Amino acid sequence: MSLGRAQSIIADEDNHYGLFSPDLAEKIKSIWQDEGMKQLYAIRSTFNLNDSVSYFLNNLDKINTPDYKPTERDLIMSYVPTCGVQNVVFTTSNQSFQLFDIGGQKIDRRKWATQYEGIDAIFFCLAVSEYDQVMNEDMRTNRLDDALQLLEQISEEPMFATTPIYLFLNEVDVFYEKLNIIPLNKFKPEYTGEDPEDALDFIESLAYGALAKRDKSLYRVYRCIAIDTPMMAEILATIFKDIMKRKK
Ligand SMILES: Nc1nc2c(ncn2[C@@H]2O[C@H](COP(=O)(O)OP(=O)(O)OP(=O)(O)O)[C@@H](O)[C@H]2O)c(=O)[nH]1
Numbered sequence: 001m002s003l004g005r006a007q008s009i010i011a012d013e014d015n016h017y018g019l020f021s022p023d024l025a026e027k028i029k030s031i032w033q034d035e036g037m038k039q040l041y042a043i044r045s046t047f048n049l050n051d052s053v054s055y056f057l058n059n060l061d062k063i064n065t066p067d068y069k070p071t072e073r074d075l076i077m078s079y080v081p082t083c084g085v086q087n088v089v090f091t092t093s094n095q096s097f098q099l100f101d102i103g104g105q106k107i108d109r110r111k112w113a114t115q116y117e118g119i120d121a122i123f124f125c126l127a128v129s130e131y132d133q134v135m136n137e138d139m140r141t142n143r144l145d146d147a148l149q150l151l152e153q154i155s156e157e158p159m160f161a162t163t164p165i166y167l168f169l170n171e172v173d174v175f176y177e178k179l180n181i182i183p184l185n186k187f188k189p190e191y192t193g194e195d196p197e198d199a200l201d202f203i204e205s206l207a208y209g210a211l212a213k214r215d216k217s218l219y220r221v222y223r224c225i226a227i228d229t230p231m232m233a234e235i236l237a238t239i240f241k242d243i244m245k246r247k248k
């Protein structure tokens with residue numbers, strides 16, 4: 001029955017954008033409840049499905065209304081790939097900051113380094129949960145290996161020799177959830193630990209390895225869940241204080 005519903009959703013291409021008809025919304029909800037779908041969702045990383053899909057499908061009734069206005073939470077949960085470089089100016093603790101948000105996709109990386117002389121800090125976000133995933137760009141390169149290699153490259157870039165790097169080991173929640181289904185040693189055979197903490201320590205040790213040639217005072221490592229706003233507020237407050245202290 002679900003297969004028939006799925007096929008009719010795919011065929012109904014004209015109604016994929018904008019408000020879904022009640023019939024289409026019901027079909028989507030019914031498929032989302034399907035047992036097979038639950039099993040498929042548990043292995044979503046094998047086909048690079050975004051982690052916030054459950055959030056939006058669980059909230060379909062709220063979203064699929066003509067006067068729907070996204071909440072702050074909805075915006076945090078949405079994935080909008082950064083194209084090129086986004087320049088954001090914001091104020092915190094009476095201090096203005098300029099942030100260059102650089103897309104992590106390979107195509108955006110060509111613009112790196114050459115433009116960023118004289119910056120006060122680098123924020124590097126590494127998704128620890130991506131240990132089993134490949135890059136969309138080539139469907140081959142392991143995402144964790146790629147991120148670690150890029151971290152090492154930035155860490156050793158002469159232009160950033162005195163720039164502090166704040167490394168976010170992000171998506172710890174997804175990482176813990178995933179470990180039960182996809183063992184870490186399947187992708188990192190050298191990992192011999194047993195519990196989730198060992199696994200995170202192991203990933204952290206890989207990150208320290210990538211930063212090894214850098215003076216210890218020039219980087220800080222944080223484990224985090226970016227969608228946990230209070231957690232991020234606390235971490236970022238510490239970081240912005242640290243940046244200001246370094247500038248004095
Ligand atoms: N569960 C969970 N989801 C997260 C976490 N961090 C980010 N996400 C989700 O992952 C997606 C990340 O989106 P962005 O922050 O736009 O991604 P990005 O890293 O800037 O990606 P690019 O712009 O392509 O480089 C969003 O759907 C977030 O809700 C996390 O710690 N836990």
Ligand SMILES: [Mg+2]
Nearest residue numbers: 080081082103
């Ligand atoms: Mg982005």
